[in-house]
Amino acid sequence: MGANVLEKAAEKKYRVVGQSVPRRDGMGHVTGTTKFVGDVHYPGMLHLKMVRSPVPHAKINGIDFSEAEKVPGFVRVLTHRDVPKNIYTILCLIGVGPDDEPVLAVDKVRYQGEPIAAILAETEEAALEAVAKVKLDLEELPAVFDVEEALKPGAPIVADTGVNYFIYEGHHCRRVRYGDVEAGFAQADFIVEETYNTKPIEHAPTETTGCVAKPEADGRVTVHTNTQALYFSLDNTALILQVPFQKLHFVGGTVGGGFGGKVDVITEPITTLAAMKTGRPVKFIYSRAEEMQVSSPRSAWRLKYKDGVMKDGRIVARQITSYADAGAYNRHTPYAVTKHAANVAGPYTIPNVHIDAHCVFTNHTPGSAFRGFGVTMASFAIELQMDKIAATVGLDPWTIRFINAYRNGDVRPHRKVAEDVTFIETMQAAAKLAGHELPEHLLAMNSWDRNGGQHD
C-alpha cells in the first residue's frame, strides 16, 4: 500500500496547489505598508501601562495611587474592582476549569510581573511615570519554584484550589496506562533511566503583544489586536467584561510573529474595559521587557524516563513521569500536558507504557502555548533517551529507531490506531541525504507492512 500512496502522489495534477506562488501579503511587507496593531493611531488615544508585582509571591496589603494621580496627563486607574468577572481561565471556552487567574490582582500576587493595576494616561511617558509612582504595600510570602518541591507536603501553596497541580478529572496528573509496565521491566534485559530538564523559553516575535480598543458611536467597541485567535480573544473579553458578544468587534489577522505567544488573551480585556470606562481609544502594547519576562514562555519541563529494553533493542516497557512548570496559573498548560501525554512515549511502538504527566503550579511566570505545544520538549527527551538506549544495548542510533518505529495499524499507548505514518520513510530519506548508508534490512522496511519490504 505504501507504493500506492507514492503513485497517487505522483499522479495528482493540481493547477495552483503545490506551486510556489508569491505571498499575498508580500508587497505590503516589503513596502512597509502592512498595518500592524502598533501602527493604529487615533486622535485622543490613551495609553495603558501596568503596575506589576516586583516580587514572586506576596499578600497585597494596600496600594497608594496618590502620587501617581498627580502626574500631569494621568487619567485614571483600573483595579480588580473595575473588572466585572475578574477571575477567568482562557480555556473555559473548551471546558477547562476552574477559573484561576485574575485580570488584575485581588489580594495576592503569585508571580513577579503579575498585573496589579492599570494606569491610563494621555501619553505613554505619563503612564510610565505614574506607574513608577504607585506605592505598593506588599507582604512577601514564601515562594516555590521547583516543580517537585511544589508537590511536596508543606510547600507554599500557589493555587487557590489548595493543591499545586491541575486536577484531571479527579487525578493529580494526566495518566496513560497501556499494557503492564512492571511485567515489561521484569522481562527486560536492560533498564535505562534518565531525567531530562529544560528551562523556560521566550517566543520573541519581533512585534510585541498588544491591542488598541476604540469605542464607537453605536456603543460597540472595535478592538484591533495581534491575537493568533480572533474569536478566542473576543469571547474571553466578552465573558470577562460581562458584555453581550455583539458589543465587541475584533479586527486582526496580521501578526508580526506569534509562535504561540499571542494566544493568551492578555491585553484585550483590560484595554477594552479601559476604552469603555473612558470613552476614548486606548492602546496597550507590551514593551520588549514585558514580552520577555511577563508574557508566557514555553514552560520548563522535567521528564523522567525508565525504559525496559531487550538485548535486540526492542523497548518492551516505558514509564514516564513528567512535570510541566505551568507557573502561577492555568493558561494553556493543562491542555498542553494532555497533548504531551499523548506524544511523550514517542513515535515508537511499545507494548507496555505508563505515563504520569503533571501540570504543576509554581511562582514562575505562567507558561503557555509555544510552537510544538507540549511536544517539543518531549521530542527532546525521547530522542536523547533513544541514543542512551542505543549506547546501552550496543546498537547504532539509526537501528534502535527503526527497530522500534511505529507503523500504520499499530496501536498507540492512547489506544488510537496509527494512520498516516511515514516515520520509517522519513528516516530513510534523511539517511540518504546525510550520506549515511543504512544496512539492507533497514532500507527494506516500510510503514505499511511489518513483514519486510517486499510488496507489489
Place this chain on the structure above:
Amino acid sequence: MASKVVSFTLNGRETEVMVKPLTTLQVVLREQLGHTATKTGCRQGGCGSCTVLLNGEPVLSCLLPAEDVAGQQVTTLEGLTPIDGLHPVQRAFFDHYAVQCGYCSPGMILTTKALLDRNPTPSREEIVEAISGNICRCTGYTAIIEAVEAAAQALKGGQNGR
C-alpha cells in the same frame, strides 16, 4: 525644556516638526508624521526594526533624539518605494520569500540598501555582518541573505532604483 522646531529632509521633502525634548526620531516619524513603516520591535536598540537611513547610513531611530537630525537627510522605507513598483532590494525580498511576518522587513531592507550603496558586491560574510543587528525570528535569515545577493546582482545589472 521647551519643545522646538526641527527641520530636516524626509524622503526628499523638506519637513518641519515641533519636537519635545528627548523625543526619539522613531516616535516623531511614526506618531507625528504617520510614517509607520519604521517599526518598534524593542525600542531598546536591540532589534533593528526601527532602522532608517541618515544621510544614507543605517541608524536606529529608537535611540536617536529627533533634534539630532536637524538639517540632515532621513530616508524611511516609504521613501525607498518608487511610484511604479518596487526598488530592486524590495523586489529581491519579495521574490525570494525573505519576508514572513514582515515585521523585520522595513529595517532589513533599509540596512540592505545602505550596504549595497557602500559595497555593491558584498561577500556572504559582509552581508551577514551588515544584517547582524536586525533580528528576524521567522525566516532563519537564509532567504534574506539570498535576497541581498539577488539585489546586488540586480543593481549591478543597471536597474538602479535610486
Place this chain on the structure above:
Amino acid sequence: MGVNMTKVRGQGMAAINYPTGMNLGGDPSQALIHASTTGNFIISLSSTDLGQGLKTVIAQIGAETLGVPFDTVIIDTADTDTGPHCMGTFASRATHRVGNAVMMAANEAKKALLDVAADELEASPDDLELDGNGSIVVKGVPDRSISVIDTALAAHFKHGKTIAGRGIYMKPKSKVDPLTGEMDPDSTEAHACTVAEVEVDTETGEVKVLSLKSAYEVGQQVNPALVEGQIVGGALMGIGHALYETTNPYYPAIDHGPLNFSDYLMPGPAELPEMESVVLEFPSSNGPYGVKGVGEMTANCPIPAIVNAINNALGVRITTLPVTPEVVLRALEEKAAQA
C-alpha cells in the same frame, strides 16, 4: 581527542512525529465564499496569518477547488463582523482546518456557478468544467463556453441567484479516559528526521552547529516555498533552543532574567549552519488535497539532533537545555573526574 586539540566534532540524529490539529479536536473553522459580479471570489474568514502564509495558501486551495485563476480569489480576513468563526492559528491546524472549510465552501459555490452557466449554455451542469483561466466550457466542445464574469453577471441580473458557498471543518471533540488516557489526539501525523553535525570547543565550551540535514514528511505541500520558509526558520529557532535561549538562566531561580535582545541570546545569521532538506509528500487521509501541516514541528527535530551530536563529540551525556558553554564545560569536568 588529541591533547592539543580544543575543537572536536560530533554527529547526532533524531527523528520525530508531529500531530496536526488541536489535540482533542472540537476546534472547528468556517469559511464563506461568494462571487461578486466582477467574477472575483471573496473568501471571508476570521483566521490569522502569523507570517507562515495562511492568506496565500488558503487562496491557493480556494482557486484550486473553484477552478478559477488564483488572482481572482480574494482573501478577506480577519474581522469578526464579516468572517465566520475560526478557532485560531495554532496547533499546526490552520491549513488543515481552514483549508478543508474553504474546499467545502468552494465546492458549494462552484456548483451554484455551474448551475447558472448550464442555463446560459443550455447544457447539463455535469457536462461543464472550469478551465482554470476564467472560463466555463462544455467538456469536449471548447467553443461552447462562457466566462466566469458573464456567469456571475447573469446570476445576479438575469437569474436572481447567488453564487456562494459555506464550509466548515470540525473534528468532533474526543474525551480522554482519565484512568487509561484513551483518546484521539491527532488528525494526521507529520514526520521529520534530522542529522546534525557540530563542533565543540572544549576550551570555551562553545558549540557551533556545522550542518543540519533533514527530511520532512508533511503531506501535500500547498506552497513549497512557504514550507521551506517554515523549515529554515524553525531550524534556526531549534538551534536557539538547543544552545542559547531561556528567560530564566538560573532556573528554577528567577534572577538575572533577560529584558532585552542583548541578554536574551538567539542565533543570528552568523550562526547559520549548512542546511539541506528533502520534503516527502505522502498525502494525509483527511487534509485538503492531502495536507498534513508543518508550522510547529520544524524546531523539534534539530534540538535533540544537535544535543545528541554534542554528546557524541564529547563522549558525555548532557540531559538539559539549553546547552550553554557552562553546561558543556561542567559535563567535561565531570567526565574528567570520573576518568
